[in-house]
Amino acid sequence: MTVQIISRDGEPEYAVLPWGEYQALMQAAGRQEHAEPAAAQPVNALKPSLEQLQALREAKGLSPEALARSVGISPHYLAMIERGERRPDAAILRSLAWTLGLEGWS
Structure with missing residues (x-):
């Protein structure tokens, strides 16, 4: 087997x-x-957009500092991602999805 x-x-x-x-x-x-x-449903149909990151974080009851620490980035960088000023790489997207309990982002 x-x-x-x-x-x-x-x-x-x-x-x-x-x-x-x-x-x-x-x-x-x-x-x-x-x-x-x-x-299975198409994967894109199940994924929230990255623009919803702040709302997803707040829905989980996570502070920006706690989410940033769990993902391994600075709170400042997380704030730039939430404002749409930065696009995180694939590893950070996977970590964010894991921490927030999402299917994943690519």
Whole structure:
């Protein structure tokens, strides 16, 4: 069986395996699954825009300092992102999405 383990903070959180192996595992467990996974919505339809960053941060109850610290940037840089003066790189976008519990930005 080919399994990929995804960890968070050093602890295993998810196991990913090929669809055929998943079906075989479910069948062995006595559960019948659908033949194909359900079609997902387009990723862009699920993502809020970066212009909503301040509102998303406030909805989570995070101060600018707390969000900046968790992402690894300065509060000043976060303020420039929230005002639309800077476009963060992909790593910062992923970290912001992770911290805010979003699907992600690219």
